[in-house]
Amino acid sequence: MKAMMNNLLRDKTSLLAAIPVVAVLLSVLLYSQYGHFQPSIKIGVLHSLSGTMAASEAPLVDAVRLAVEEANQSGGVNGQQIEMIVADCRSDAAYCAQQAEKLITQDKVQALFGCWTSACRKAVKTVVERHHHLLFYPVQYEGLEQSPDIIYTGAAPNQQIIPMVNWAMRHYGKRAYLIGSDYVFPRTANQITKKLLLAQDGQLVAERYVPMGEQNLDAIAAEIAARRPGFVVNTLNGDSNRYFFHALQKAGIRAEDIPVFSTSIAESELAAIGPELVAGHYAAWSYFQSVPGHENRDFVERFRRRFGQQRVLDDPMEAAYIGVKLWVSALRRAGTLDLPTVKKVLEQQTLDAPEGIVAVDEGTRHLWKCVRIGKVRADGQFEIVWQSDRSIAPAPFPFFISRTGRDTIAGGAR
Numbered sequence: 001m002k003a004m005m006n007n008l009l010r011d012k013t014s015l016l017a018a019i020p021v022v023a024v025l026l027s028v029l030l031y032s033q034y035g036h037f038q039p040s041i042k043i044g045v046l047h048s049l050s051g052t053m054a055a056s057e058a059p060l061v062d063a064v065r066l067a068v069e070e071a072n073q074s075g076g077v078n079g080q081q082i083e084m085i086v087a088d089c090r091s092d093a094a095y096c097a098q099q100a101e102k103l104i105t106q107d108k109v110q111a112l113f114g115c116w117t118s119a120c121r122k123a124v125k126t127v128v129e130r131h132h133h134l135l136f137y138p139v140q141y142e143g144l145e146q147s148p149d150i151i152y153t154g155a156a157p158n159q160q161i162i163p164m165v166n167w168a169m170r171h172y173g174k175r176a177y178l179i180g181s182d183y184v185f186p187r188t189a190n191q192i193t194k195k196l197l198l199a200q201d202g203q204l205v206a207e208r209y210v211p212m213g214e215q216n217l218d219a220i221a222a223e224i225a226a227r228r229p230g231f232v233v234n235t236l237n238g239d240s241n242r243y244f245f246h247a248l249q250k251a252g253i254r255a256e257d258i259p260v261f262s263t264s265i266a267e268s269e270l271a272a273i274g275p276e277l278v279a280g281h282y283a284a285w286s287y288f289q290s291v292p293g294h295e296n297r298d299f300v301e302r303f304r305r306r307f308g309q310q311r312v313l314d315d316p317m318e319a320a321y322i323g324v325k326l327w328v329s330a331l332r333r334a335g336t337l338d339l340p341t342v343k344k345v346l347e348q349q350t351l352d353a354p355e356g357i358v359a360v361d362e363g364t365r366h367l368w369k370c371v372r373i374g375k376v377r378a379d380g381q382f383e384i385v386w387q388s389d390r391s392i393a394p395a396p397f398p399f400f401i402s403r404t405g406r407d408t409i410a411g412g413a414r
Contacts, residue, residue: 038079038080039080040080040081040082040083041076041077041080041081041082041083041110041331041337042082042083042084042085042107042108042109042110043068043082043083043084043085043109043110043111043112043113043324043327044085044087044099044100044103044104044107044109044111044112044113044114045061045064045084045085045086045087045112045113045114046087046089046096046099046100046103046112046113046114046115046120046124047060047061047086047088047089047114047115047116048088048089048090048091048092048096048116049061049086049088049089049090050088050090050091051090051091051092051213052091052212052213052237052238052239052240053089053091053116053117053237053238054091055238055239055268055269055272056116056237056238056264056268056269056316057089057116059268059311059314059317060114060116060138060316060317060320061086062303062306062307062311062317063303063313063317063318063320063321064084064113064320064321064323064324065084066302066303066306066307066321067320067321067322067323067324067325067328068082068084068324069306070302071324071325071328077328077331077332078331078332078335082328085103085107085109087099087100087102087103089114089115089120091212091213091238093117093119093120093122093123093124094123096114096115096120096123096124097123097124097126097127100112100124100127100128100135101127104127104128104131104133105131110134110337110339111133111134111135111136111327112124112128112133112134112135112136113135113136113138113320113323113324114135114136114137114138115135115137115139116139116237116316117183117184117185117212117237118141118142118183118184118185118188119183119184119185121135121137121139121141121150122184125145125147125149125150128147128149128150129147129148129149132149132339133149133339134149134150134151134327134339134342134343135149135150135151136150136151136153136320136323136324136326136327137150137151137152137153137154138153138154138316138317138319138320138323139154139316139319140154140155140156140159140160140161140263140264140285140286140315140316141154141155141156141185142157142161142184142185142188142189142192143156143157143158143188143192143395143396143397143398144188144396144397144401145396146364146365146366146396147365148343148365149343150365151323151326151327151346151360151365152364152365152366152367152394152396153319153320153322153323153326153358153367154315154316154319155285155286155315155369155371155394156364156366156394156395156396157189157192157395157396157398158392158394158395158398159286159369159371159392159394160263160284160285160286160371161189161192161193161263161284162192162196162398163284163371163373163388164233164261164263164282164284164373165193165196165197165233165261166196166200167284167373167386168230168231168233168259168261168282169196169197169200169202169230172230172231172259173230173231174197174200174201174202174203174230175202175203175205175229175230175231176193176197176202176203176204176205176229176230176231176232176233177205177206177208177223177224177227177229177231177232177233178190178193178194178204178206178207178208178232178233178235179208179209179210179220179224179232179233179234179235179236179244180208180209180210180234180235180236181209181210181211181212181214181235181236181237181238181240182209182210182211182212183212183237185235185237185263186209186235186236186237187209189235189263190207190233190235192398192401193233194207195400195401199400205227205229206223206227206229208220208223210236210240212237212238212240213238213239213240214240214243215239215240215243216243217240217243217244217246217247218247218250218251220244220247221244221247221248221250221251221253222251224248224251224253224258225251225252225253228258229258230258231258231259231260231261232258232259232260232261233261233263234260234261234262234263234264234265235262235263235264236262236264237264241262241264241265241269241273242272242273242277245260245273245277245278245281246277248260248277249277254280255278255279255280255281255376256280259280259281259282260278260281260282261281261282261283261284262281262282262283263283263284265278265283266283266285266288266314266315266316267288267289267312267313267314267380267381267382268312268314268316268317269314270312270376270380271312271380275376275377275378275379275380276378278376279376279377279378280375280376281375281376282373282374282375282376282385283373283374283376283382284371284372284373284374285314285315285372285374286315286319286355286369286370286371286372287313287314287315287318287319287354287355287372288314288315288372288374288381288382288384289312289313289314289381289382290374290381290382290383290384291354291355291356291372291384293354293356295352295353295354295356296354296355299313299318299321299354300313300354312380312381313354315355318353318354318355321354322351322353322354322355322358325351325353326346326349326351326360327342327346329349329351330342330345330346330349333345346360346365347360347362347365348360348362355369355370356369356370356391357391358391359391361393361394364394364396366394366396367394368391368392368393368394369391369392369394370387370388370390370391370392371387371388371392372384372386372387372388373385373386373387
């Protein structure tokens with residue numbers, strides 16, 4: 001009995017002595033497996049998940065998420081994982097600016113990805129520039145702006161609105177009707193469109209604006225039917241597009257008679273509106289889901305595998321995705337989170353993107369991009385009817401608008 005007790009005590013002592021050794025071995029194993037043991041790198045995502053812009057903006061959060069997950073799966077950034085903090089902008093520019101302030105000052109994010117409307121971008125721009133921070137803006141816009149603290153991954157005017165209007169005049173005559181939401185982008189874009197019409201002896205049939213989220217567009221459709229323009233330039237944003245195309249259908253306006261050229265309708269909006277309402281009309285973007293090539297096929301496959309086979313991709317989603325890709329590449333190359341260094345490295349980035357080769361333009365911090373015009377198909381995709389034969393250098397300040405003209409346009413668009 002005494003010998004048994006001695007053996008038990010000896011075994012217990014051995015076990016107790018082994019515990020610290022096992023703990024050390026486990027620590028070494030965990031460190032070798034997850035050796036970063038470093039805090040995550042936080043980014044802020046600013047998009048509307050509610051309100052009139054939700055249908056357009058919410059899908060961009062998934063595009064950012066895919067890029068973040070892919071970066072983390074490939075080792076993160078210099079051994080650190082990326083963490084997304086998503087803020088719902090509620091389709092409210094002032095609220096979005098408040099969220100940007102919180103993400104920068106309280107959450108300590110290293111970069112912001114987001115905004116859709118120019119009103120939202122301009123509100124957030126003020127916050128970003130005050131803190132000398134960094135914003136990636138993923139949507140085509142009216143131009144007349146650049147910032148040392150913003151990377152513009154959407155199209156500049158010479159990469160969307162200008163080639164779209166020129167193509168429309170070549171194919172459908174020079175009588176244009178302009179309809180837009182009443183805020184910065186539509187008013188500025190239409191100022192550019194009117195200059196294009198003037199330069200080519202075109203005719204402005206009418207220019208109309210409605211509040212964001214406007215649902216009653218029957219009077220607009222009736223006026224279009226009565227005045228019979230050669231084409232319509234549509235700069236409506238958000239839910240108003242659905243009501244606009246319903247109103248056109250009620251007024252008996254067919255795409256083959258009066259085509260509509262839209263700046264803010266892509267595959268996601270078609271899915272929400274119903275492609276049968278928009279089939280035969282046009283849109284201009286740098287990216288369509290139907291773009292050929294293995295980079296895009298792989299992108300679509302990866303996105304659908306992650307978020308569902310029924311999902312569609314569009315230009316702002318792709319621009320949001322490549323924004324993260326460019327940022328991750330710059331951080332890996334810089335080897336630091338120091339913002340001035342990262343911004344400098346960003347100006348030298350290129351990427352083989354789903355849309356094709358893109359490159360950050362050092363002078364403007366916009367992207368060199370291809371330009372495409374698509375005709376809406378009944379299945380909710382686009383038939384590409386024209387595209388540039390190369391990437392186009394961004395020109396956020398169109399050459400045909402003088403500095404005085406820029407100030408006049410900017411003032412009139414507020």
